[in-house]
Amino acid sequence: MTKRYAIILAAGQGTRMKSKLYKVLHPVLGKPMVQHVLEQVKAIGLEDVITVVGFGSDKVKDHLGNNTKFVLQEEQLGTGHAVIQAEELLKDKKGTTIVVCGDTPLITKETFEQLCEHHEKTGSKATILTAKAPNPFGYGRVIRNERNEVKRIVEQKDANPDELLVDEINTGTYCFDNEALFEALKSVSNDNSQGEYYLTDVIEIMKNKSEMVSAYLIPNFDETLGVNDRVALAQAEKTMKLRINEQHMRNGVTIMDPDNTYIHSDVVIEPDVVIYPGSIIGGNSIIRSNAIIGPNSEIQNCEVGEDSVVKQSVATDSKIGKRVNVGPFAHIRPDAIIGDEAKIGNFVEIKKAELGNGTKVSHLSYIGDAKVGSNVNIGCGTITVNYDGKNKYLTTIEDDAFIGCNSNLIAPVTIGKGSYVAAGSTITKDVPTDALSVARARQSNKEGYASKLKNRLKDKE
Template identity: 40%
Template sequence: MDVTAIIMAAGEGTRMKSNHAKVSHKILGKPMICWVVDAALSAGCSRVVVVVGSHADEVRALLSGSYPADAPIECVEQAERLGTGHAVRVALEATGIDAGPVVVLNGDLPLIQAQTVRSFARTVSADEAAAAVLTMTPPDPFGYGRIELDADGAVARIVEQKDCTPEQAATLTECNAGCYAFDGAQLAAHIGEIGCDNAQGEYYLPDMLEILRRAGEAVTIYHCDDYRDGLGVNSRAQLAELTAVARDRVNARLMAEGVTFIDPAQAWIGPDAKVGRDTVVWPQTHLIGACEVGEDCQLGPNTRLTDTRVGDRCSLDETVAIEAVVEDDVTCGPRAYLRPGTHLLDRAHVGTHVEIKKSTIGEGSKVPHLSYIGDTTMGADVNVGAGSITCNYDGKNKHATVIGDRTFIGSDTMMVAPVHIGSDAITGAGGTITKDVPDGALAIERTEQRIVEGYTERRRARL
């Protein structure tokens, strides 16, 4: 089934009170528009057309940065925002779509699922209906247009909330989710018949339903099994509400796959994250982007991973990691910071108040406390004493530090890069290492300690 998805993303989103496009706001670290695009692609849509308008460049950049260049996604600009009907007409004219099922989705509908999109498209793929409305029955239908059906179950009309009589408000529980599916040929043939004879002077896509009915075509509904698929975001409060729903869906899926959550309401796992069985997720844990976590790990509390890969049997306590790779049996934290380019090999340990940047920490090596390691290649079974720093930046360029296997770095050692410290070497505490250290050598750099007897008494006498 060759399905086209048209995603509406041109609106101002004024109720968000934002300087950014509404569809760029994130749920679980992922922009809303990407949730909808992902649902369309996962549903098998062969073409995804995103209609941009307000903040068009921002939305384009967001999509190009989120998907490969060969993804079947294209943007069409609605230069004048003249309503939803006009947006679809602009999309059709720009792309030449005139056949196959066309589903029109809203870019602020982040909870819609691929199966819903797939089934919705099928309602117009068997030549039985020219159009379908996505409907739902939310617990509180106030604010939604109500669907009135005729005796055959086809759509008779949509009654907007402001036009509902008390009886209609009480009896019409089927609500319009604002998404539509069309037979592409019928849509292309009749889209030009939508008029703008209304108070706003806009072209409304729902008018297509009546146009098709007058043409003798069938118009039906597709009911969401989960009403939350049809919930949109128009305010910051709704953004928070739908984030909580998305969180619960993701966490429920992971628990069904064998992941333990100490408190599912206090863990925010992005939809693209993968977590292995028997891993325990503690409160205030965030997994953002394409994170992969292995089995039997302990994540958190207070841990945030972004685009990071973690192996098996790791413990990350109060750890922030961004674009890092953590192999098996690694321990981090509390209060560890792994910056982009960090690679912790098997059994490595990064401890309290330690920052690692663009460095490889070798197998079994330890950086236990209060240290900064940057632009460093570290061998196996190295022990870095507290307060040690690689001085990798000269004010203009970054320089590399190399530390060999089984070397002991004494506490408060400053390693001024570029510098090479060999294997089985030792640096004395408090040293500033500016020259290469051979294998098996001891490097000591200290000034002579001077003792001034009676200094305290003489000082007090002067005060």
């Protein structure tokens, strides 16, 4: 089997983005676009991937890590010059090398595979990924001869009137015989108006040597979109969003409004999940079967169990069990574990807390740094007071406990199994098993005093 390699061109600053963020790090559905390219090209099984970096190289390296090798293009002198930077790592290797830009996040692994197969089957030294553009203005045109063979690539500014009518365009993605690529690059000149070394010149150099140059026409033009500004970034986001949503719907997920539902590429959703409009599901989230998400819920890096509902709420880096009701307007913060058949109601915040099966926190409470057992009822307005200004402390509430409304549990503290905390209590000491704890000031009634107070206030007027 032919060995395969890839070079990702990611050195350009991207001035048209008008951003301090390096162009290829702009996210498409929550992931830098160069990472989309890397993941798709690696999915076809490669010996090596080399990413050419320049401006902002350290940040690109931090994002991509050990998934690729890096070479530095210190001066941006054109695409041909960028590819030459990978020569030391690839020059002596036999096989097929893909060259792709890091700002083309929509190209799929299927397209990369088909491009390589076409290239290797035809025995070509170079294969251009081409597409039929609805409006080819600004693109390099692929000019074919009478035998339908690729003759050359002509840029918009150099094309004659007949060539301008051609709608087959160069997408900027190629397959090359690796050895032939670096041999041809030795002959590339920068004798042009930009003073740059163009990778497209390799095509003409190979044709002049009577080498086989072919083209693989991709059926979906949208896949080839290169992101050079914020308008194209929005187009890429929309295209990928609809692609991902369609895949989930075909796999048995109900998405009520695909245009207003955002699901990131690594999310796993099982059949019979229902997702309402305005929902965002990102990271490595897993949504189990029969769950209902939304409307207007945001879930990031969470597992949501079977038959659970997350309505108009935010959940991050947590695990939600089966048959759980969350929301509306709840906030599940990182490191929360919610047991089966629990309830997290409106305006409840959970942070770094474990809640057992059947436990209910129905409204207006904060449960942070806590371990809560099963079948606990936590009343409205309860707060686990976990922070003293310097350190965080644990609150433990054991099974079957009942916490009355408007209670403050001053950590570290333990509420024993089956015990009751009276409404309005501030608990500073452990509560034993099966105890009733009342920690509030004794009520004192002064009869007739209300009228005196009102008269006093009236006299001040």
